Amino acid sequence: MGTPLIWGAPHPERADAARNRQRLLATARELLAEDRPDYLTMDRLAERSGLGKGTVFRRFGTRAGIFQALLDDNERALQLQILSGPPPLGPGAPPVDRIIAYGSARIRFLAENQDIAHAAIGGRQPGGRRPPLSQIHIRVLLRDLDLPGADIDLLAGQLASALEGPLLVQLFDAREQDRPALTAGFEAGWRYLIERVCGPAGTTAD
Numbered sequence: 001m002g003t004p005l006i007w008g009a010p011h012p013e014r015a016d017a018a019r020n021r022q023r024l025l026a027t028a029r030e031l032l033a034e035d036r037p038d039y040l041t042m043d044r045l046a047e048r049s050g051l052g053k054g055t056v057f058r059r060f061g062t063r064a065g066i067f068q069a070l071l072d073d074n075e076r077a078l079q080l081q082i083l084s085g086p087p088p089l090g091p092g093a094p095p096v097d098r099i100i101a102y103g104s105a106r107i108r109f110l111a112e113n114q115d116i117a118h119a120a121i122g123g124r125q126p127g128g129r130r131p132p133l134s135q136i137h138i139r140v141l142l143r144d145l146d147l148p149g150a151d152i153d154l155l156a157g158q159l160a161s162a163l164e165g166p167l168l169v170q171l172f173d174a175r176e177q178d179r180p181a182l183t184a185g186f187e188a189g190w191r192y193l194i195e196r197v198c199g200p201a202g203t204t205a206d
Contacts, residue, residue: 024049024059025073028066037119040066067120071113075133078109082137095144096194097201099159102137103190106163111171111183118172121164134160145198155197162193 027049031040042063046053060066087093088101110117139156147155167186174182195201 020051020055021059021069024051024056024066025070028070032070032116037067037115040119042066064120067116070116071120074113074116075109078105079133081105094202095141096198099138099141099198100191100194100201102134102141103163103194104187106134107167107183107186107190110163110168111179114168114171118168121168132160132164134163142198147198159193159197162190 024045028040028045031044031048040063042053042056042060045066046056049056056066060069081089082102082105084090088097089105093101135156138159139152142150142152142156171179171182171186191201
């Protein structure tokens with residue numbers, strides 16, 4: 001297989017900063033458990049955590065940044081499955097199978113974390129953060145395929161965009177009883193898209 005996936009090591013964090021981060025995330029989860037996402041504000045988080053409002057702003061930047069940090073924290077289990085879990089989500093399967101499996105896992109992850117994800121994506125500024133996990137992972141797998149004439153970086157971004165904001169908005173706006181069927185439909189659509197662009201599942205590039 002091709003280049004191993006590297007998410008990039010986080011910047012070293014002081015012990016007190018790490019403690020504050022965990023304290024703020026735990027407090028944010030408490031506030032979300034008590035009420036809807038609108039209840040979670042910078043002021044409430046600072047007051048409940050006992051940390052200064054300046055600390056909250058330095059850590060998250062914006063209210064949407066709180067939700068993005070929560071989403072990133074929840075996403076770690078998915079990253080672990082991608083890096084070392086069983087195929088096809090983990091290593092050992094053909095690239096097309098892995099891209100399809102990743103898209104399905106990502107769709108289910110967003111469905112399970114839709115309130116947090118919707119709040120995070122809704123406040124995101126274009127170009128304001130690192131490339132999302134989806135784009136990095138898909139780009140690595142596309143490079144293992146024979147796609148003549150394709151701009152792999154551009155194609156990875158286009159495919160990753162199908163797993164981000166527009167999908168989330170539809171899941172969020174759907175009635176609760178309709179969400180399982182909508183999630184399954186997104187998974188089927190993702191498989192169709194990838195097989196049309198990259199070739200059928202179960203094949204390996206020469």
